[in-house]
Amino acid sequence: MATTLCCRAFVSSTTVRRRSQLVGAFSTLSSPSSSSYIRTGCAQSLPFVRLLRSKFSSRSPDKTFRAVKMEANSDTVPSIVVYVTVPNREAGRKLAGSIVKEKLAACVNIVPGVESVYEWEGKINTDPEELLIIKTRQSLLPALTEHVKANHEYDVPEVIALPINGGSPQYLEWLKNSTRD
Numbered sequence: 001m002a003t004t005l006c007c008r009a010f011v012s013s014t015t016v017r018r019r020s021q022l023v024g025a026f027s028t029l030s031s032p033s034s035s036s037y038i039r040t041g042c043a044q045s046l047p048f049v050r051l052l053r054s055k056f057s058s059r060s061p062d063k064t065f066r067a068v069k070m071e072a073n074s075d076t077v078p079s080i081v082v083y084v085t086v087p088n089r090e091a092g093r094k095l096a097g098s099i100v101k102e103k104l105a106a107c108v109n110i111v112p113g114v115e116s117v118y119e120w121e122g123k124i125n126t127d128p129e130e131l132l133i134i135k136t137r138q139s140l141l142p143a144l145t146e147h148v149k150a151n152h153e154y155d156v157p158e159v160i161a162l163p164i165n166g167g168s169p170q171y172l173e174w175l176k177n178s179t180r181d
Contacts, residue, residue, distance in 0.1 A: 076172040078138040079164040084148055084157060085116060085129040092130040095151055104144045105136040106178035137179050138163070 082105075086092040089112065096108035111131040118125055136144060138161075145159045164172070 075169065075176070077176045079172060079175055080136060080138045080141060080161045081164060082132075082134040082136060082141070082144060083160045083162075084132040084134060084152075085114065086132060087127070087129060087153065089130055091153060092132055095148070096132055096134075098151055099134060099144065099147060102147060103178070103180040104140050104147055105134045106175040107135045109133040135164070135175055137176065140179060 084095070086095060089110065092110045096110055099105045099108055109132070111133060114129045114131045116125075116127050116129050118127075134144070141161050148157050148159050
């Protein structure tokens with residue numbers, strides 16, 4: 001994960017506060033300790049990376065996180081993450097609740113503060129929205145899409161699916177057991 005933070009910074013004062021590529025994540029670099037960071041241009045050179053490695057690599061073997069490939073485990077089913085934007089919190093809660101109640105998804109996260117820029121009817125629009133992150137079975141995508149269309153106030157609601165290639169076996173099994181066949 002640390003390698004995804006690769007970027008370059010120029011230090012002109014004793015401390016630089018820099019926004020990383022992760023949403024809402026900040027790192028503070030002191031000029032003496034950040035010199036290797038500037039040379040390599042990669043977050044792996046940052047002092048806290050060694051701390052994170054030692055913190056998480058010292059776990060006992062029985063507590064080690066074991067990810068699973070979707071095809072390799074009979075306790076899971078092909079699963080997806082679906083993005084749907086909604087105009088506000090109330091609409092998001094209502095739609096998320098109906099999706100979970102109908103067992104079209106195991107879980108829906110509501111992410112506030114999304115700003116969408118898009119073209120509609122020949123005009124560029126910028127609107128505040130909320131993002132629903134929906135975890136479900138791949139086989140339920142057609143039913144989920146129809147449910148969103150029927151219960152969404154937009155003429156053309158966003159429904160975008162991304163595959164889940166693997167993850168925690170327990171979570172993926174829970175996802176399977178929390179959704180309809």
